[in-house]
Amino acid sequence: MMTNQFTCTLLLLIATASSIYASDDRSYVVLVKGKDGGVICGGALYNNRTVITAATCLTFYDVDQLVVGIVSSGQDINIDNNGHTFNIAFDPDTQENDVAILRLAEPVSATYVKLPSKQPVTGSTGVLTIWSANKTLVDISETIITADDCVSGKYNYEDGDLFDSMLCGLSKDQACAIAGSPLVSEGQLIGLASWGYGCANKANPEVYTNIYEEKSWITSTVESW
Template identity: 50%
Template sequence: MVNKFVCCLLLLIAATSTNAASTTTNSSAHSYLVSILGEYGYPICAGVLVKKNIVVTAASCLKFYNPDKLVVVVKNGTQIIQIAAYTFNRNFDFFTMESDVAVIKLAESVDAQYITLASKQRPTGASGVLIGWYSSNYAVEVDETIISAEDCVSGKYNFKNGDLFDTMLCGLAQPGACGFLPGSPLLSHNHLVGLASWGNGCGNKGFPAVYTDIASFISWIKSTEKSL
């Protein structure tokens, strides 16, 4: 339990890094990707627009910081928007990282791309792309492969039985994935399938990352965005 909490904190403070295994693109191609800034102006989390004024991100972004002092940066860093309302899943547990999902309502709408929520869990072996920030003007794409929970805790990696819940996904990246902010979106077939939640070691050493499984929370997300 303690290791998982520490790994989450490391994700929160890590700077996004890249190498040859990552693809850097202009973030205008990923205008759904947002950055959440803390009170001192530093990015603490990423998030994804799912409607013109709704952002889905990790619960840890709101639990470990004062949400009233956070702002959301969109459109290549050219627009800073205040948060009008927010909530995170009441079952979120910062020791197990279970239910690491939150919804933010923006104070104004954004003219940008929006991502559709995945309604079904992607099967083992499915490919995906993790999108994160390299800088305010560039996004990073890293290819991921979804692996089974059994494989994830089989002993090949730094995970053990009890670490993973049914509401989590394990994604194995090409070497080079490291330092992605919590809330960074995992996409598959242009659908949001996961949110970067926690990990135990960097992808460049062959360790998977653990994601919040969006399909497990789609009903909660949809009902929450209507109530905010």
């Protein structure tokens, strides 16, 4: 199932945030980067010290060698000592519970996302913000489709591919999203780009971490810090 999940991710690994600034309404967007400047994942600011991103972004990298790029200011912020964790239920084979938390070494000023107040409704839309190959932020409109539709045979997914911690989004535009890229609706973080087969488009849904399903874990983790 997972053979091609990082195809689109690999297209976007070489980038820096030093010269690009987000507009105020999406200054929550961050980039998880290596200290050499290479972009690894996306993420979203939950408060002035907390980033929500994908567990994938931590499990395969040495976190001590990572920083968080604040796209709205161009700053690179260190991750606090021991200020990183991912959901212990994360399964790297299936991508279940693909969510992680980073605590910044210093506070930042930006807009912040809220956690979703309800499950995303089928047919509702959100905005996926991705870091493009030409080092700009690009907004892609995504429409939530049901898991049954996603694995119906119309697309590349099949029974057993999707779990409760996931949701599918379909776009008319091509979206090559790195893991952790935020899907936001009305200021609420409803999803994080997790995996998929190649770049998403109108015939190929993106699979997201369903943040509503991860809400209690995120809340309890942040409160414990």
